[in-house]
Amino acid sequence: MAETAMKMREERRPHLDRITVIRIATVFVVWAIYETAAQSGLFFEGVVPSSVLVVRALFATLADPGFYPHLFRTAQEVVSGFVLGVFGGIAIGIIFGSSLFIARMLNPWVYFISPAPKIIFLPIIFLVFGVGIGSKIAMAGFSAFFPVVIATYAAMREIPGIYIRVGNAFNASWWQMVTKVYIPSLVAPVITSLRLALGVAIIGTLLAEIKLSNLGLGHLIIQHYNFLRIPQMYAVLLLTFAIAVSANGFMGWLANRVEHDRK
Amino acid sequence: MTIVQFYRWGPVIAGLLLLFLIGLALQYATTSGVISPFVVPPPADILQSIPKLFIKEGLIGYFFVTVGITLSATLISIVIGLPIGWVLFRSPDFGKAYESWLGAIFSAPIILLYPLFLVVLGRGVTTIIVMSVVVGITPIILSTYTGLKGVPPVYLRVARSFNMASRDIFWKVYAPAAIPAIFTGVRLALIYVMINAVAMEFLISIGGLGYLVGDLYDRYNLPEMYAAVIFVVVASIIFFTIIDRTEKWLRRR
Numbered sequence: 001m002a003e004t005a006m007k008m009r010e011e012r013r014p015h016l017d018r019i020t021v022i023r024i025a026t027v028f029v030v031w032a033i034y035e036t037a038a039q040s041g042l043f044f045e046g047v048v049p050s051s052v053l054v055v056r057a058l059f060a061t062l063a064d065p066g067f068y069p070h071l072f073r074t075a076q077e078v079v080s081g082f083v084l085g086v087f088g089g090i091a092i093g094i095i096f097g098s099s100l101f102i103a104r105m106l107n108p109w110v111y112f113i114s115p116a117p118k119i120i121f122l123p124i125i126f127l128v129f130g131v132g133i134g135s136k137i138a139m140a141g142f143s144a145f146f147p148v149v150i151a152t153y154a155a156m157r158e159i160p161g162i163y164i165r166v167g168n169a170f171n172a173s174w175w176q177m178v179t180k181v182y183i184p185s186l187v188a189p190v191i192t193s194l195r196l197a198l199g200v201a202i203i204g205t206l207l208a209e210i211k212l213s214n215l216g217l218g219h220l221i222i223q224h225y226n227f228l229r230i231p232q233m234y235a236v237l238l239l240t241f242a243i244a245v246s247a248n249g250f251m252g253w254l255a256n257r258v259e260h261d262r263k
Numbered sequence: 264m265t266i267v268q269f270y271r272w273g274p275v276i277a278g279l280l281l282l283f284l285i286g287l288a289l290q291y292a293t294t295s296g297v298i299s300p301f302v303v304p305p306p307a308d309i310l311q312s313i314p315k316l317f318i319k320e321g322l323i324g325y326f327f328v329t330v331g332i333t334l335s336a337t338l339i340s341i342v343i344g345l346p347i348g349w350v351l352f353r354s355p356d357f358g359k360a361y362e363s364w365l366g367a368i369f370s371a372p373i374i375l376l377y378p379l380f381l382v383v384l385g386r387g388v389t390t391i392i393v394m395s396v397v398v399g400i401t402p403i404i405l406s407t408y409t410g411l412k413g414v415p416p417v418y419l420r421v422a423r424s425f426n427m428a429s430r431d432i433f434w435k436v437y438a439p440a441a442i443p444a445i446f447t448g449v450r451l452a453l454i455y456v457m458i459n460a461v462a463m464e465f466l467i468s469i470g471g472l473g474y475l476v477g478d479l480y481d482r483y484n485l486p487e488m489y490a491a492v493i494f495v496v497v498a499s500i501i502f503f504t505i506i507d508r509t510e511k512w513l514r515r516r
């Protein structure tokens with residue numbers, strides 16, 4: 001046993017290393033291509049700035065105290081919208097799951113609106129909530145709502161009928177059913193949907209900021225763009241992208257952990 | 264009406280009734296001034312503006328611009344993505360090295376990078392198509408790669424034992440076995456590309472339906488803007504239904 005394991009490890013080792021080599025080489029090649037493009041002067045002045053300039057702009061941005069109000073505003077919008085959207089989604093999902101009539105009445109609307117490009121509702125959200133922080137929270141919440149309501153409703157239908165019958169046999173009230181039967185069965189699937197919900201909440205917020213705002217990362221990006229401060233724009237884009245990707249990674253990690261704990 | 268019929272159609276009728284009542288309530292609220300007509304125009308005005316949207320604004324034209332962008336970007340994604348998936352499958356080290364990266368790119372918010380595309384490529388339909396290809400290509404590559412990897416080795420052994428030429432192995436073994444997975448990728452690409460294209464149109468004010476909605480908003484033509492938003496939702500419902508039906512139809516064959 002141990003011998004085969006050793007053998008397998010030995011066999012796998014150089015293999016893994018090759019993959020790492022490929023990855024490092026790829027990063028290097030991509031960087032080299034980018035840098036050549038930046039130096040070649042093929043592109044209109046400065047639209048592809050050298051990575052040195054971008055890194056310098058990145059540090060300058062991080063050192064600038066003026067950057068943090070933007071970051072804070074975006075975080076505030078994403079988190080508020082996400083929380084509202086998630087709680088709304090869970091609540092509506094539970095209502096759908098506990099009443100077949102309401103579900104059949106309203107679920108088609110959720111089902112039909114959910115895949116449509118949410119950004120198309122942005123003008124309406126601007127009209128209703130104004131151009132300030134409210135519209136960004138609404139956009140984030142509206143985006144986050146759909147994946148959660150769909151996951152919650154799907155999970156509600158997966159709850160074994162016997163749990164519900166036991167609850168009914170004990171004369172559980174509707175609220176007791178929600179807290180003692182529904183919610184414990186919903187935790188895992190809903191947490192999985194939170195990953196997507198946070199992703200679309202971030203996108204919704206930033207797109208709303210880019211379109212119309214006076215504070216926030218999206219606003220900063222579009223200001224840099226308008227004034228052709230290209231390296232700075234690349235730097236803020238990189239930061240925003242890094243935040244979005246790590247938020248996604250964190251949610252994935254959380255979902256894995258919850259899944260793991262249940263097993 | 265039997266009980267079964269009631270349970271089947273009752274909720275549907277109730278849903279439509281609810282929509283009608285909401286419309287009625289909004290009509291009352293907007294005409295009496297509870298809700299400003301500059302926020303939500305009276306539903307009757309929205310309904311009346313639908314013909315104008317078709318005749319005056321050329322809605323159908325914009326619709327086909329968006330459809331054209333979506334289809335061409337998806338097609339380009341397929342043409343570039345399929346061979347890349349094949350190459351990744353044929354050189355497993357590269358496949359292993361890039362698979363998780365592709366997954367990360369797939370879930371990354373690529374649309375946020377649009378200012379970058381804007382400065383490099385300028386503001387035009389080409390930019391929208393290029394960016395949509397970037398969004399659409401990852402699901403195609405990934406599904407091709409995983410689809411090919413999922414081809415059972417026994418198929419290959421049978422083909423070898425029949426002394427099939429490698430070209431025949433490709434067309435008669437790999438292609439048919441991987442196609443269901445590839446279709447899933449194509450479906451995902453179509454959906455992502457469409458959403459991305461509409462968002463780009465809206466953000467940079469160029470192109471099809473997204474542009475129309477943004478333009479109507481800028482001109483503060485609210486009834487027509489609301490009607491256009493409803494049209495986009497209806498169009499995307501039809502779009503997704505067609506994709507679903509096509510996939511089911513293909514799977515049955």
